[in-house]
Amino acid sequence: MKCKWISFCFAGLLFFLHFFVSCNKNNTIRFDESEPLAFAYDVSWAVVVDSYASLKKECDWDAETVGYCRRGTVLQVTGKFLSPDGNWYGFDGGWLPETAVDVYANKLKAENAATLLK
Numbered sequence: 407m408k409c410k411w412i413s414f415c416f417a418g419l420l421f422f423l424h425f426f427v428s429c430n431k432n433n434t435i436r437f438d439e440s441e442p443l444a445f446a447y448d449v450s451w452a453v454v455v456d457s458y459a460s461l462k463k464e465c466d467w468d469a470e471t472v473g474y475c476r477r478g479t480v481l482q483v484t485g486k487f488l489s490p491d492g493n494w495y496g497f498d499g500g501w502l503p504e505t506a507v508d509v510y511a512n513k514l515k516a517e518n519a520a521t522l523l524k
Contacts, residue, residue, distance in 0.1 A: 451481070
């Protein structure tokens with residue numbers, strides 16, 4: 407008798423979960439295709455962690471400054487240079503030292519990290 411009552415309660419619980427807790431079919435998942443390289447496995451993204459960083463023309467501290475960026479800026483990594491003085495990351499606007507950026511595997515992670523910095 408006790409087994410039937412437990413089975414009945416279990417069946418009722420499954421019924422409740424199925425109809426009242428299941429996913430809503432009206433919700434759709436939208437994939438943002440505005441940046442095709444956002445999740446590419448071979449493309450890295452960087453977030454500027456310095457308050458104000460100067461982009462250099464070459465991978466050298468004494469190189470000409472060709473631009474600036476601020477803390478929380480998300481940039482696509484286009485190159486990496488390993489030097490005895492420190493590693494440098496290349497971007498469309500120039501080069502930044504590794505001390506000025508944090509590098510992430512995809513754009514979504516980088517954007518989430520950037521929101522935490524601001």
